[in-house]
Every structure is written in C-alpha cells, then in structure tokens.
Amino acid sequence: MMMVLILxxxxxxxxxxxSFGEIVLTQSPGSQTVSPGDTVTLSCxxxxxxxxxxxxxxxxxxxxxxxxxxxxxxxxxxxxxRFSGSGSGTQFSLKISGVQSEDAGDYYCxxxxxxxxxCYSTVxxxxxxxxxxx
Numbered sequence: 525m526m527m528v529l530i531l532x533x534x535x536x537x538x539x540x541x542x543s544f545g546e547i548v549l550t551q552s553p554g555s556q557t558v559s560p561g562d563t564v565t566l567s568c569x570x571x572x573x574x575x576x577x578x579x580x581x582x583x584x585x586x587x588x589x590x591x592x593x594x595x596x597x598x599x600x601x602x603x604x605x606r607f608s609g610s611g612s613g614t615q616f617s618l619k620i621s622g623v624q625s626e627d628a629g630d631y632y633c634x635x636x637x638x639x640x641x642x643c644y645s646t647v648x649x650x651x652x653x654x655x656x657x658x
Contacts (some may be wrong), residue, residue: 568616568633577637584629
C-alpha cells in the first residue's frame with residue numbers, strides 16, 4: 525500500500541512587524557511518494573536567523589493544531605519518538621521515521637523569534653484502492 529506525500533507550499537500570516545523586517549518561512553520539497561514505514565523529511569527555511577525559535581505542528585481536519593516539536597529539537601510530551609526535529613539559524617527539518625497512515629495532515633513550521641510567522645505542508649494519503657471480488 526502506497527501513501528502519496530503531497531507537500532503544498534503555502535504561507536499564512538507572514539507579517540512579523542519588527543524594525544529589521546519580516547521573517548518569511550518556506551517549506552520543501554514539493555512532493556514525495558512514500559510507503560508506510562519509510563522515513564520522511566520536511567524542511568523549513570527562514571529568511572533570517574531565528575536561532576532555535578522554531579516549532580512544528582500537525583493539524584488534522586476538524587482538529588486543532590498539535591504541537592510536535594518546540595525549540596527546534598525538543599519533542600512535546602506524548603508525541604511518538606518517530607518525530608524528531610533538527611536545525612538552527614535558518615535551516616530546520618522535521619523527520620518522521622517509519623511514517624504511519626495517521627501521520628497524514630497539515631504540517632506547520634512556525635518561528636517565534638520575531639513575532640510569529642508560519643507556513644505549512646500537506647501530507648496526504650490517496651483514496652484506498654477498490655478490491656476486485658472474484
């Protein structure tokens with residue numbers, strides 16, 4: 525069974541009004557196709573250093589966003605250890621080791637160094653295949 529990982533680049537609330545300008549976040553890659561159990565890496569780049577002031581969230585349909593990683597590398601209590609964060613400065617990654625179907629949703633990276641700005645990637649599964657009855 526294959527899962528299609530579609531990462532849609534987007535921006536939400538990209539206004540951090542500070543004297544040194546706004547911090548813009550971008551995520552990549554554009555798309556990946558993975559099988560359950562594979563390792564997936566999402567990247568987040570900031571337009572200027574946010575040091576380690578970066579968090580990752582997962583939002584599923586009809587649910588509030590869930591904090592996965594804070595301070596770039598610290599896993600929130602109760603989050604499975606297959607989720608890990610790395611990076612500092614302007615380059616950050618969220619790694620999902622052994623991706624599972626319930627990991628589908630919108631993944632947000634959010635910086636908290638200069639106001640709050642964020643962007644997101646969507647992890648999506650394809651519809652289930654219809655089995656042919658013999």
